[in-house]
Amino acid sequence: MPPLHYVVLGANGQLGSDLCPRLPGRVTPLTRGQLDLTHATAAREVLRDLKPDVVVNCAAYNFVDRAEGEPELAFAVNAHGVHRLAMACEDLGATLVYFSSDYVFGLDAERRTPYGESDAPGPLSVYGSSKLAGENAVRGLCRKHYIFRTCGLYGASGSGGKGTNFVETMLRLAAQGKAIRVVNDQMCTPSATVDVAGAAVQLLQEAPAGLYHVTNGGATTWYDFARAIFELAGVRANLTPTTSAEYGAAAQRPAYSVLRSEHAGTPVLRPWREALAAYLAARRGGSD
Numbered sequence: 001m002p003p004l005h006y007v008v009l010g011a012n013g014q015l016g017s018d019l020c021p022r023l024p025g026r027v028t029p030l031t032r033g034q035l036d037l038t039h040a041t042a043a044r045e046v047l048r049d050l051k052p053d054v055v056v057n058c059a060a061y062n063f064v065d066r067a068e069g070e071p072e073l074a075f076a077v078n079a080h081g082v083h084r085l086a087m088a089c090e091d092l093g094a095t096l097v098y099f100s101s102d103y104v105f106g107l108d109a110e111r112r113t114p115y116g117e118s119d120a121p122g123p124l125s126v127y128g129s130s131k132l133a134g135e136n137a138v139r140g141l142c143r144k145h146y147i148f149r150t151c152g153l154y155g156a157s158g159s160g161g162k163g164t165n166f167v168e169t170m171l172r173l174a175a176q177g178k179a180i181r182v183v184n185d186q187m188c189t190p191s192a193t194v195d196v197a198g199a200a201v202q203l204l205q206e207a208p209a210g211l212y213h214v215t216n217g218g219a220t221t222w223y224d225f226a227r228a229i230f231e232l233a234g235v236r237a238n239l240t241p242t243t244s245a246e247y248g249a250a251a252q253r254p255a256y257s258v259l260r261s262e263h264a265g266t267p268v269l270r271p272w273r274e275a276l277a278a279y280l281a282a283r284r285g286g287s288d
């Protein structure tokens with residue numbers, strides 16, 4: 001059997017850049033310049049030429065607050081673009097892999113136990129709704145599919161260039177000597193893209209198609225995550241906790257969006273603090 005041909009959208013993003021080198025076959029990495037999800041015919045044309053066995057979509061509109069003011073753009077990428085991608089994959093007989101978000105949950109304000117794959121989603125934000133619409137398009141239009149829901153991603157490609165992530169934002173604000181306020185009433189599981197990428201590759205090889213929750217282990221608030229970043233990085237910071245109401249972000253976020261997997265075969269990833277320590281060590285040039 002020849003090796004599988006994987007086409008990866010969003011290949012230069014945080015997750016995409018950690019996933020590409022881990023895929024066990026021929027990999028064609030694509031950037032937005034090569035396949036723009038908002039383009040009406042690009043997915044069909046580009047994929048028809050590339051003839052992939054597996055299409056991995058790491059591309060997304062990820063600006064959670066900005067999406068509240070430009071829902072058309074969020075849906076154009078995360079829902080309508082994915083809809084066209086799913087139709088193109090189905091026509092080619094290719095498997096489609098879609099990464100989704102813990103922000104498809106949150107409507108149940110009282111919830112304080114981890115969400116499994118069988119829990120009904122209920123998003124609070126435009127971003128969460130657009131990701132759920134993308135999931136539904138994948139489920140409804142492409143028979144061979146994997147949907148991986150994950151949470152609070154940070155990866156090396158967010159540490160430089162134009163990308164960023166929560167860890168880098170915290171370290172930058174601390175270096176600038178800024179007063180930093182972080183919400184202490186949203187609980188989730190920040191996850192390292194190296195770990196999520198590894199788990200996704202394992203599931204693609206070993207597990208049947210379907211929906212999987214994939215995050216690092218444990219749970220924390222964004223404030224405690226920020227505290228851990230400064231502690232593990234040995235950085236002094238002017239950090240204070242705040243509430244979502246005081247902070248007043250444009251998008252409403254879940255008070256609790258910890259995920260668990262109900263599938264026995266889903267890899268159990270290391271605790272979030274261990275993954276964070278490894279990220280910070282690698283960032284300093286150490287080893288993990």
Ligand SMILES: NC(=O)c1ccc[n+]([C@@H]2O[C@H](COP(=O)([O-])OP(=O)(O)OC[C@H]3O[C@@H](n4cnc5c(N)ncnc54)[C@H](OP(=O)(O)O)[C@@H]3O)[C@@H](O)[C@H]2O)c1
Nearest residue numbers: 010013014015032036037059060099100101150151152153
């Ligand atoms: N980041 C998180 O905290 C988080 C949490 C849960 C789930 N997720 C999901 O995990 C996946 C990966 O996230 P990430 O953090 O790795 O994202 P990321 O670093 O922001 O990368 C997203 C990529 O999507 C590309 N892109 C944006 N609009 C596009 C378009 N119209 N057509 C084609 N490509 C486009 C971007 O290209 P350009 O650089 O050219 O714009 C970028 O390379 C996404 O599906 C996201 O929704 C993320």
